[in-house]
Amino acid sequence: MSVDASLTGPRPERSTAHDVRQRLEHARSSRLTQLQALQETGQSADDHLAATQKSAIEGVLKEIESAFTRVDNGTYGICLGCRKPVPAERLEILPYTPHCVGCQGRSAVL
Template identity: 50%
Template sequence: MSLDTPRPEVRPERMAAHEALQRLAHERNARLTQLRAIGEAGPDADEQVMSAQEDTVRSVLGQVEEAVARVQEGGYGLCQGCSRPIPVERLEILPYTRFCVSCRRAGA
């Protein structure tokens, strides 16, 4: 291999705790912002749609809080279905996920 050839990026098997906490803090802040926006919706807002959106945002916020607890307990990044590491790429996209893709597809 030549020195000019870029090396493929080596991805760690597990995400570092500080990086996970940063991503989860970002997710938490985004969901709190969404909840504030829902709360500030004017009288013309469709109440049923706003209620459904609020329920969804609160659910995701709960998942974020659970993921923070898993970081603190040392179980973050391990699939709760098969106990194997969740790929870092999946955690980068969905930092609060509890399952690897295979277990999620299997209905875990």
């Protein structure tokens, strides 16, 4: 079986601001759709699971907005903890992350 070279070939180190904005827009759109679907379920605000989900989605939306700000001010892709570049692979998976894996782990403990 052959492997598609486009899937295994070298990837660019850093994305352009346009590419980053597209990924962030997609992440924001997805979360807004999730939030709307959650609101359309008709679950009451007293429902603990629904409230927890809503809070988590709203938290990610705030992170996405912060990422747009970092793109605008030129600090996108720089870890807020150690000030080193966040690996491109991590940014592809979580385009709104403000931390490298090590600093994210340390901030979760604190």
